[in-house]
Amino acid sequence: MEAVLDATPDRRTGLLAVFSSVVQRDLLLAMRRRADVLTSFFFFIIVVSLFPLGVGPEPNTLREIAPGVVWVAALLASMLALHRLLAADYADGTLEQLVLSPKPLSLLMLGKMLAHWLVTGIPLILIAPLLGLQFDLPGPALAVMALGLLLGTPVLSMLGAIGAALTLGVRGASGLIALLVLPLYIPVLIFGAGAVSAAVSGLSVEGHLSMLAAFLLFSAVIAPWAAAAAVRIAVE
Amino acid sequence: MEAVLDATPDRRTGLLAVFSSVVQRDLLLAMRRRADVLTSFFFFIIVVSLFPLGVGPEPNTLREIAPGVVWVAALLASMLALHRLLAADYADGTLEQLVLSPKPLSLLMLGKMLAHWLVTGIPLILIAPLLGLQFDLPGPALAVMALGLLLGTPVLSMLGAIGAALTLGVRGASGLIALLVLPLYIPVLIFGAGAVSAAVSGLSVEGHLSMLAAFLLFSAVIAPWAAAAAVRIAVE
Amino acid sequence: MALNIWRFASPQVIYPIAGRMIPGFMLAAAVLALAGLYIGFFVAPTDFQQGESYRIIFIHVPAAWMSMLIYVVMAFWCAIGMIMRTRLSFMMALALAPTGALMTFIALWTGALWGKPAWGTWWVWDARLTSELILLFLYIGFLSLHAAIDDVRRADRAAGLLALVGVINVPIIYFSVQWWNTLHQGASVSLTRAPSMASTMLAGMLIMVLSAWMYSIAASLMRLRIIILEREADADWVQEQIVPIAQGAKP
Amino acid sequence: MGVPWGLGVLQGVDLECIRGQRRLFSKLSFTVQAGEALWVSGPNGSGKTSLLRILCTLLAPESGEVRWRGRPVRELGEAYRAGLTYIGHAVAVKDDLSSLENLRFALAQDGCRVAEAALIDTLARFGLAGREELPARVLSQGQRRRVSLARLPFCADRALWILDEPLTALDVQAVELMHALITAHLVRGGVVVLTSHQPIDLKDVSVQHLRMVD
Amino acid sequence: MGVPWGLGVLQGVDLECIRGQRRLFSKLSFTVQAGEALWVSGPNGSGKTSLLRILCTLLAPESGEVRWRGRPVRELGEAYRAGLTYIGHAVAVKDDLSSLENLRFALAQDGCRVAEAALIDTLARFGLAGREELPARVLSQGQRRRVSLARLPFCADRALWILDEPLTALDVQAVELMHALITAHLVRGGVVVLTSHQPIDLKDVSVQHLRMVD
Numbered sequence A, B: 001m002e003a004v005l006d007a008t009p010d011r012r013t014g015l016l017a018v019f020s021s022v023v024q025r026d027l028l029l030a031m032r033r034r035a036d037v038l039t040s041f042f043f044f045i046i047v048v049s050l051f052p053l054g055v056g057p058e059p060n061t062l063r064e065i066a067p068g069v070v071w072v073a074a075l076l077a078s079m080l081a082l083h084r085l086l087a088a089d090y091a092d093g094t095l096e097q098l099v100l101s102p103k104p105l106s107l108l109m110l111g112k113m114l115a116h117w118l119v120t121g122i123p124l125i126l127i128a129p130l131l132g133l134q135f136d137l138p139g140p141a142l143a144v145m146a147l148g149l150l151l152g153t154p155v156l157s158m159l160g161a162i163g164a165a166l167t168l169g170v171r172g173a174s175g176l177i178a179l180l181v182l183p184l185y186i187p188v189l190i191f192g193a194g195a196v197s198a199a200v201s202g203l204s205v206e207g208h209l210s211m212l213a214a215f216l217l218f219s220a221v222i223a224p225w226a227a228a229a230a231v232r233i234a235v236e
Numbered sequence C: 001m002a003l004n005i006w007r008f009a010s011p012q013v014i015y016p017i018a019g020r021m022i023p024g025f026m027l028a029a030a031v032l033a034l035a036g037l038y039i040g041f042f043v044a045p046t047d048f049q050q051g052e053s054y055r056i057i058f059i060h061v062p063a064a065w066m067s068m069l070i071y072v073v074m075a076f077w078c079a080i081g082m083i084m085r086t087r088l089s090f091m092m093a094l095a096l097a098p099t100g101a102l103m104t105f106i107a108l109w110t111g112a113l114w115g116k117p118a119w120g121t122w123w124v125w126d127a128r129l130t131s132e133l134i135l136l137f138l139y140i141g142f143l144s145l146h147a148a149i150d151d152v153r154r155a156d157r158a159a160g161l162l163a164l165v166g167v168i169n170v171p172i173i174y175f176s177v178q179w180w181n182t183l184h185q186g187a188s189v190s191l192t193r194a195p196s197m198a199s200t201m202l203a204g205m206l207i208m209v210l211s212a213w214m215y216s217i218a219a220s221l222m223r224l225r226i227i228i229l230e231r232e233a234d235a236d237w238v239q240e241q242i243v244p245i246a247q248g249a250k251p
Numbered sequence D, E: 001m002g003v004p005w006g007l008g009v010l011q012g013v014d015l016e017c018i019r020g021q022r023r024l025f026s027k028l029s030f031t032v033q034a035g036e037a038l039w040v041s042g043p044n045g046s047g048k049t050s051l052l053r054i055l056c057t058l059l060a061p062e063s064g065e066v067r068w069r070g071r072p073v074r075e076l077g078e079a080y081r082a083g084l085t086y087i088g089h090a091v092a093v094k095d096d097l098s099s100l101e102n103l104r105f106a107l108a109q110d111g112c113r114v115a116e117a118a119l120i121d122t123l124a125r126f127g128l129a130g131r132e133e134l135p136a137r138v139l140s141q142g143q144r145r146r147v148s149l150a151r152l153p154f155c156a157d158r159a160l161w162i163l164d165e166p167l168t169a170l171d172v173q174a175v176e177l178m179h180a181l182i183t184a185h186l187v188r189g190g191v192v193v194l195t196s197h198q199p200i201d202l203k204d205v206s207v208q209h210l211r212m213v214d
């Protein structure tokens, strides 16, 4: 019995250690549910593939709608995984524990956003060019698409986390998230898809991409703080 | 104390009463979470409206992609609400109680499917023609779209319930549902969007619509049974 | 009768029988593949419309047919397992799925390779192609669902149910060319176009189909043996099989 | 088959339960007579919940069988479930519905229709007077459990009650009420199977104690 | 704020709590000394959980304040939370992680790094030997609670423990272990606030009993 009563932890761990433990735990959970990691990925592929089915096989139309379709699918795939970003932690009491942590909650939220992006964003970025190929997009447009997604998907994860936090414990959360988050996603969609369209027609893409970069910076500053505030409200 | 101990219930209630109590309860829950009812609705509207943003304002392209976009959005909106169809009942023990009911489980499942359709399907059918109008679809095509949705959305609810039941308590369920269910939705998508496209080009839509009707009959026979089987597997 | 045999055939009985059958099927697969490819690439004449590229048919069609057939067989085993509660049938189904997915993948890939010279594009969103893609998703869904559930009994039955529901897709693939007018050939087009070639082409194709059958059976049996070992790891007969092997004895 | 009725109402015969790689119990047999309670106790994880789920057919035993009035419950099917009330760990209470609605629907799905007044009355006796209309979300832990237990008085006509830790989270007064309910059910000839880490304090009725071991 | 240190370590001053339209308590004041336990008991719904959540700042009181070493906890903020361990009704155990991983991450998020061996050792003492690698999903109700409680031995350096019904679902042996843990914490000068419907059986330490009324 004695040993139990005086286990001595090492409490000199810094911010970074706590941050990375949050990221690690979420990644580990995602790996456990291996299906999950693959799923937003497959969801993305399936949604992208659904459109041509509904729209018909005309290659010119397809090339024209490709940027929009890929970006809308990326939005939806990113959103699909949002519900599990915080809801499970809320239900089982983990979130209370995070709120009671002496480390800044916004940092912990940033960790969760990072994990979400690693699990949902990265696979999209990797597969999108392949799907674009099937829509017959030219090479430079594919590169622009990947770059745009690289800048845009973290924004999706960060804004999404705010929505997820705001809807915690709210009746019908998973639907409400969509409602809150999709409008916030629209600027990303417009500039992301715009960049690809511009590349297809050989125009300059710099303006679009730098807007995306600006969104990224902006949400990196705002989102962790906003999400933390929302979580505090939800836990109360 | 005595009164508590000998309350006498009236147990001569038939199948229909139990069925309608399942439907009523789910409808009441949906009304309580009023946000939810509105959400798959707004989700539908937002997704449909996102496309013109991503694709660009060219009216001919829009008219061409409209049937596909509306149907894909309907698929996704219907799928979005699937997770809550059974997962909450599973988590809080309600599903166990349904399984232990002496009434046939498949009937109770049909009740849940009906409630899901009333909450997610009906609003889509009502709003879709309005959205089609914005894509510049002609009148007859709008009527065909509404009719197609009327036949198709119950199929989505029923097939979806199977997917929801199969993924109960499974790691990463909400994603896995998408993976399982979207492929099953594809035939509905093809014939649903096909009917509208045919109507746009003035062709006969009878073949498409009767395929949808056949799907409806087929899934009305298969789905309650399959969902009940899946629920039994999950509860064990 | 056949059903009865399966019903009472225990994993313990099947394990050694499968072991004995595998080499035969493998050999047959190899020989038939060699013969089929020889006929396909050296005997069958060049197609006057498509040139040499049509020869991909000797891989494409067998793979496409197998992909559908295996799914049906898999669903059949699942149905047997659900109705008769036999463990072995679920193991059969699980053993078939990866081969089915592989065949589907090959059909898609060779189809795409063929599409470039034939239609000028790798991929079109045509009904046949798409429903074949759905088949791949169904296989993946089956395997993912199975993998996502820890309890084997539950995983078997849940995935089995999915397989049964998904069987509806197979007729869609098969009849898609009739239901929609698509880029993809209908069932008889390529054979009637040049009647003089039909017999050698047909022979080559059929031999390749047979070879695919043999390969699929062999591969599934191999996987079946592994699954049996995994699931029966605690059983005495497995211990007797494995322990001597681990100690260096001949299996 | 062939077991004469006199041998007992609820029987477990050589039950075996395996979860994962672990054999929780095997060769577990017991016989409960009408009017008798079976109190299952034992350390955490010893298989109490698993046993109860086997008894109500939610879980299939690895081997052995459960018999009700001499017949295997797998054969009885719906007929068995029609005489059974199971209240598990999960309370089956919907956050978004009020106590009253929760109770009403729980009973309706059980196929029984009850007058509104009787429902309100019962809730009051379960200490929820004035809280009938509150959504269950805001109720305390113990109050949520009370809502799920408030079904029991209406299940007097179901011979077999299977209750998994019904006393958890209940305060002293509610524990007494539960004791009274269970006693009344036994007196009228019902069978009650329940688990509890606290001792069961039933007077004037026969309680069989099944101790699970780890 | 003028309250001398000697008056106690944890103080509730004129606390009032209103949920919905209902005033759960008001003018509630108490003082807990170092080395003393506060056992909160009372009927279901009387506001025990609400009080504990107020004490750990998860809930704001309607009026009144909580003081720690004489200073209002709202002012102390992070400094207060750094000396606090709260284990609520929700166990914060992830179904998909093993017991070991659950414990490791719970500690890591608390900012404390522990050797693997110590974790395994502690889990064993909580009766989870041989189950360290099982996903929490398959654990029994009591075992899940044990996983969440296994954090406590590593929180010896946190002065204030707030535990909401820590004994629920625990078997006799685990209850004893909890008593020992709490006693040890009090002996070393910590403060423990806990709720329980079962009587708290702490010897040789001073336990203050706060009875909530409905």
Ligand code: HEM
Pocket (backbone or CB within 6 Å): C057, C060, C061, C064, C065, C107, C108, C109, C110, C111, C112, C114, C115, C116, C118, C119, C128, C129, C130, C132, C133, C173, C174, C184, C185, C186, C187, C188, C189, C190
């Ligand atoms: C990725 C693209 C493709 C897919 C997914 C695909 C799929 C299939 C499937 C599933 C079958 C078997 C169904 C049946 O026998 O009716 C099949 C057969 C066949 N495919 Fe493809 N195919 C693709 C591309 C092509 C291309 C580009 C050609 C030639 C231009 C082609 C020519 C054929 C022929 C000749 C048959 C045999 C039809 C028969 O005699 O029954 N396929 N394909």
Ligand SMILES: Nc1ncnc2c1ncn2[C@@H]1O[C@H](COP(=O)(O)OP(=O)(O)OP(=O)(O)O)[C@@H](O)[C@H]1O
Pocket (backbone or CB within 6 Å): D019, D020, D021, D022, D024, D042, D043, D044, D045, D046, D047, D048, D049, D050, D051, E131, E134, E138, E139, E140, E141, E142, E143, E169, E171
């Ligand atoms: N997949 C598995 N592998 C190993 N053990 C498992 C698995 N699934 C369940 N178990 C074990 O089975 C037991 C389930 O016990 P059950 O829930 O029936 O216990 P209980 O007696 O009700 O306990 P409690 O008092 O805590 O409620 C646990 O010991 C659990 O660890």
Ligand SMILES: Nc1ncnc2c1ncn2[C@@H]1O[C@H](COP(=O)(O)OP(=O)(O)OP(=O)(O)O)[C@@H](O)[C@H]1O
Pocket (backbone or CB within 6 Å): D131, D134, D138, D139, D140, D141, D142, D143, D169, D171, E019, E020, E021, E022, E024, E042, E043, E044, E045, E046, E047, E048, E049, E050, E051
């Ligand atoms: N919106 C509301 N309107 C009215 N009453 C409310 C509202 N929200 C909460 N309550 C009441 O507040 C109380 C919350 O009690 P709390 O959870 O603190 O009780 P507790 O003492 O922990 O009970 P238990 O022993 O059951 O855990 C309950 O009586 C609940 O009915």
Ligand SMILES: [Mg+2]
Pocket (backbone or CB within 6 Å): D048, D049, D050, E140, E141, E142
């Ligand atoms: Mg239990």
Ligand SMILES: [Mg+2]
Pocket (backbone or CB within 6 Å): D140, D141, D142, E048, E049, E050
């Ligand atoms: Mg409480």
